[in-house]
Amino acid sequence: MTSISSSPSLPRIFGQYEIEQRIGRGESSRVFLAHHIRIREHKVALKVLLSQEAARIMRFEQEASIAARLRHPHISRLIDYGVQNPFHYAVFEYIHGSSLRDLPKLLASTNANALKKGSYLPLSPELALRYFQQIAAALDYAHSLDIVHRDLAPGNILIDPDAEKAYLIDFGIARDPDQSLTSTGMIMGTPGFIAPECMREAQKATHLSDIFSLGVVLFYMLTGEEPWFKKPKPGDSWLELPQVRSLAEAGQKLPEEVDRIIRTLLAWEPHHRYASARAAAADLEAVLAPYLSQTQVVPVAAASVAQPASQPKPFTLIEPNEVERALTGAVFHEPLERAQQRARKLDAYHISQLLDQWAQEHPFRLPLLGRLARLHSVRHYNVFFFHLQLLVEQRRDAGMEEEPDTQQKELPPHREVERWQIELPPPKEFQDKAGSLLVVPGSEQVVNCPACKGEGVIVCSMCKGMRRVTVTEQPSARSMTAEQPAGTTEDAGASTVVRQRVIACPQCNGRGSLPCKRCASFGRVVQRKLIEWSRRIVRDEAQNDLPDVDETWLRRTCKAELVYKHRVIGQIPPEWLQITEVKAMIDRQRQALDNDSRIVMAELQIHFIPLTEIGFDLGRQEQSYRLAIYGFENLIPPDWRLLHWERILFSAGIGVLSLFLIISLAFLTL
Template sequence: MRLQVGKRPHTCSLKPITYHGIIETHGSAREQCVANIPQTIGNYRLEHELGRGATSQVWMGRHIFLHERAVAVKLLLSHDEESVLRFTREAELTSQLRHQHIIQIYDHATPTNSFPYTVMELVSGGSVRQRVEKDGKLPLREAITIFRQIGSALDYAHSRNIIHRDVSPGNILLDASGSRALLTDFGIARLPDQRHTSTDMIMGTPGFFSPEHARSATLVTSLSDLYGLGVILYFMLSGQLPWETPPQHPDYRFDAILPLGYHGVELPLEVEKIIRTMLAIDPQKRYPTASAAMEALDGAFARSGIVTDEQPLTLGEATAVRAINTAPSFQAIGLVESEVEQALAADLLREPFERSHARAEELRDPLVLARVLDQWSTSGRRREFRKQHLGRIVNLREVRSRNVYFYQLEVLLETRTEPKDVEEPDANAPDLPVQKEQNRWQVVLPPPSAFEDDPGRAEIIPGSERVIACPRCEGSGYELCPECKGSRRVLVSRPVATSDGGDGVALRRQQEGPGHVAASRQRAAGQPAHLNDAAASETTQVKQVLVPCTVCAGMGRLKCDRCHGEGRLVQRRAFEWSRRALKASSYDDLPHLDENQVRQEVELTKVYEERHMGGLKREWSAVPGLKGLIANVQKQLGTDTCVAMAAVTIMMVPYTEVRLDLGHDEVVIEGETEERRTDDRVHLVQIYGFENLVRVGSFAYDGSQKLLFFWSFLATIAMLLLLVALLLPIFL
C-alpha cells in the first residue's frame, strides 16, 4: 500500500498498487467497473482481473494472435493530467531497466478513446506481503534469497540514477516456484535531478518508508530504498515490523528496533547488528549499497556456520592469488576487523568502510602490489636511488590490511557544590509552591551547546523553600537603636568659653592641659608676654545636654537589616555550578608505524562523530583507543562533578603491511640482464591512506647507485678544484 500524505492537511490517496492480490472488490460496484472495461486493449484480450487499486486495475491478458503469450495489463482508470503523467513515467522508467529481478515492460499507450495501459510481464506467484500474511515468517534461506535478488535489482536501478521510493513487500512479486523475486511498481520512482516531486508530500508505504520519507519526498535517496529493503528483511524473517509501535501520522516517530529474538527468531548477534545498520536513522550510517549489506551478511553467516543455498550474484569478481614472486606460504589477508567496528558498528559511517574494504581486497592481488611498488620505484624524490622494478623482483610473503584510527574525546565537566542555606526577606509574601525538595543533581540547568568553560552561578533547589521568623529581631521587624538603646535621647557635651569669675560648673585647664601647651608654644614663637598671660586667664565650660537620637530619629528602634522590617525570612538551599571543557586525543599505536607522520602525509577520513548528553556512552569504553582517555576523565569525577556532555570523533586511515624478501635465486626482467639475489631477510613495506602512499626500508634503495653518485660527486668536486687552480694564476 502506498501512502501519499500532504503535510497540510493529512490526505491519503489509496494505493495505485501492482497487480497481485491487492484489493478485491465485490458486488455491484465491481460489476459496474468491469462492465466499463473493453474486452481488448491493443493486441491483447482481457481475460480476468488480477487486482486493483484506487486509480488502476490489473488484468490478465492474452495476445490475440500469439495465443500462448500471457501478460499482465495495467489499466489507468483516472484520466486527470497528474495521474496520466505519473502512469507514463512509471512505464518509461521501468522500460529503461533490463534486469532479471525487475519486472519487464512490453508495451505502453495512452489512447484518446480508451484507458491508458501498460503491458508487462506476468508473474503468478503473488507478492511477498501476501506470502507472509498467508504463511507467516519465511525460512531463512528463502528470505535471504529474496533479499539478495531484490538488493541486486536496487543496486542496478541506483547505478542508472533511478530511485524507487516505495520498496515494500507489496511491490515484490514471486514467480510460481517462489525462487525468483521481481521488483515492480516504479510509479513514484524518480531521477535525482527530477523536479516533478511535490515537496510537501509523504510518498511510500507506511511501515516501510524511511525517516527521510516522513520529512519530505525530495529528501529520499538511494539510501532510503536500502532502508526499506532492511525493513523487508526483518519482515520476512519475523513476520512483523521492527517496532513495537510502527511510525504513524502525524509525527512518524521511529522508535528503537526490537531484536529478532523478541519474535522468536534466533540468529547471531552480528546479523542483528547488520540489520540495525541498515535501519539507522542517519542515512550516512547505513550501508551504501545492497551488495555491501549482503556481503556483511554472508560474512556473518559464514563465521556462524550458517549455510545459505544461493551464492552472491555479483559482488565483484574474486581475484585469484597468482603465483608471481610469491612464497609457497604466501598469505593475502583482507581487512582485519578491529574493536571499533565491533563496538560501534551501528553508528559508523558506512561509505568509508566500504572503500577501505575494496582497497584491502584490491591489495590482496600480487599483481596490484607489483604495480604499486613499481610506481614507487619510478616516482618521488631520490627515485634515481630506488631499485627499479621493485614490484617484480621481491618475493611476497604476507599481505595484511587494517584501519588505523585516530580518536578525539571532548568532555564538558559540570561541578555542583554542596547546597548551602541562602535567605531573603519575605517581602510581599509571594506564593511558594509546595513540592518535594529535589536533589542537587535533579535540578535542570541550561543545556550546554558547546565545549566551553562556563563560570556558572548559584542555583536554587526547587522545593527547599521555607518561611521562618527573623532570628535577629525575633519576628518584630525592628531592633533597638545601638546608639540610644531605645531611650530615643542621647547626652551630648557642648563646650562654652568663659573667664575665671564666671558662674556655673567650670573646669580650669590644668597646667599640662591644651591651653598651657598652646601658651608655651606661643612664647617659644616669640609672642608678647601680655598676650600669653591673657590667654592663660581664660577657661572652657562643658555642659551635658539631652538631645533626640539622630541615629534612629528619636524612634528608639531601627528596621531590622536582616529581614528589612518584614519580620520573616524565606530560606532556600542553593548550590554553585560551573563547567569546564576538556579535550584529549589518541591513536592506535602500531609497531613500526609513525602515526604522527601518517597524519601529516595523508588525509584522515571521518567514520564516527557522536555527541552524548549526561555522561559517557557505554560503547565507547569497549574501544581500546578510547579507554585511556575515558579513564583520565573518570579520575576527575566524584560526588560533586559529573560529565554534562561528551563527544567522540574518530578518523580513519586504511593501512596495509606487506612482508617480503629478496631471497629467490634469480629474477629475469624483460629487456634486462639477470640479477641474482641472496637476501632472504624479511622486510616490511607499509602502504597507507586511500592515496596508497608507500614507505619502505633501506633494502629498496640500490647501493651501487648510491656509491656511483658518491664517486661522481667527488669527481665533480675534484674537477672544480682543478679548474680553479688553473684559472687562478690568470686573474692574479
C-alpha cells in the same frame, strides 16, 4: 468518472493479446496472464487500469513511460501500451513464478515440516544473497537514471524459482524527476517498508529511501517476517525510533555481521545508510561467502537446487571494528564504502604496482620492489581517531542570602530542590561560562534575627545597655592658668585636676539599644540557600593502535575522513562506551570530576584512515617484512629496511673518493 466497482466488463482481447487468467491485482488495476492472438506461445503479463480517473490515468501512463526507459535483466520489460476504450493497458514481459510476498507461502505449502512450523519458510542464506544481489543491481540501475521506486516491498519483487532469478516490478508510484505527480503531504508505499522520511511526505523520497526498504526486504527474505517489534507508522516521533529485531530474535542463526548490514540499511537518518545498494550487496557477499563455504546448504524446494557456495574473494573484507559494531546505523557510510572499494582494488597486482612506484620515488630504495615481493598476507582495516569534547558544569554551595522580613511575603511551603535538579538554561555551544549565583528553590525560611535574637534591637556596644556612660574631662589650658598662683614654678601637668562625670550614652542617645540593621528592627529575616554554577570545556583525543609509523608524518600526508559526529545533552550514549578508546577517555574524565561537577553536554567526532598491512619476503622466506599502506592516497612511509644498501655504500665510497681527490688537488696547487 467511473469507479472500479462500476467498471464495465473487461473484454477478452486487448490489442494483439488475449487474456487467459488473472495473476495479480492492485488498488485500481488487475494483472492477467495473456498470449499473443497469433502466437499463443508468446506469453505476456497484461496490466489493465480499471479506473477512468484522470489522476490514475496519468500515473498509469507515467509508470509505462518509466518502464520504457528501463533496460535491465532484473527489471520486468515493457512490451506495449494502449487503450482498449475505456481501459488503458500495459503489456509487460511475463515472468514465470510468484512475488516474493507469496513465495514463502508457496514453498511452505510444498514442505510438510514447514506446515507444522507455520505458514512461512525463510529463504536459504544462499538464495537470499543471490536474490538480494540481483534486486540491488536493478535498484542501482534505476537510481542511475534518477528514478526512485518508492514502493520496494515483497509484493513488487517477482521470483522465478526455476531460474533462481529476481525481478523488480511495478514502478507505479516511482519518482521521475521529469514528471512529478506527487502532491504535498501524500504518503505512498507499503506499510512497514516505507522509509521514515517518507512517512511524513512522499516527496521527501530519495534513492536512500529505497535503500531503507531494501533492508526490510533482506530481513524478510532471511526470516519471512518484518524486522519490527512494533511496525513504524506515519506520525511516529523521530525520538521514539522503532526497535529492530536481530536475526537471532527472529529464529535465524547467521553471522552477527549480517545484523550490522541490516541495521545500516535501516538507519533512521538517510545519510547513515549505505550510499548504494551495490555496496550493501558486496558487504553481504563478503560476510556470507565464508559462512556458506563452511555450511551445508539445504535445498529450499525440490525445484530449487542449491549451487555450490562461491569461494570467498581474497582481500575484500575490512577487519571488523568496534566503531562500526557499536554505531551501526549512525555512522556516515559513504567513506566506509570507499574504504571497502579501496580494499577490493588493492589486490596482489595493484600492491605490486604500488611497491614499484614507491621504490622509484627515491634513488636509494630497492628497485623493482613490487616484482621481487612475494605476498604472504594482506589485511585491511580502518584506523580510527577519536575527538571527545565535554562541557563540565560545576554547582558549588555559596552560603546563604537573607533579607529583613519587612514585607512578610507569603512563602508557600515547597520541597527544597536538590542542587542538580535546579533547571538551568540548557547548553547550546561548547564555551566556558562563568555562570552566576542561584537561589535554591524551596530553601526559603523565616528565622528570628540571629543578631538581635528576634528583639529588633541590639544592646548598645558603648553603654552595654546602661543608657549612661562615664566620661573623663580634662580642664582646658586657660582654666589651668587662671587657677594657678603667681610665681608658681611647679610643673603644670603635675597639678592638673582630672574630672569624671556621667552622661547619656551618645551612641544610643540614652536608649540602651540600637535598631538592628540586619533585620531592619523587625526581629526576623528570610534566608535562602545559594549555589554558584559555572561551565568549562574539557577536550580529549585518542586513536587506535597504529603500526610503527611516525604519527606526524601520517597526519601531515593522509587525510582522515569524518565518519561520525554526534552531540548529546545529558547522559553519555551507552553505545559510546562500547568503543574501548572512547570509554577510556570518558572514564578518565569522570574520575577527574568531584561531587560538585557533572558532564552536561558531550560531542564525539570520529575520523578514520584506511590501512592495508601486507606481509611479504624478497625471495628468502626466513626474512620477511611487514609494511603498511595508508589512506585513500595509498601512501607508504619511509622504511630503512628496504633501502638499496649496496648502492648507498657505493655512492658513499664515490663521495669519499671524490672528496679525497679534491683535497689532494688543493694541496698540489699550494
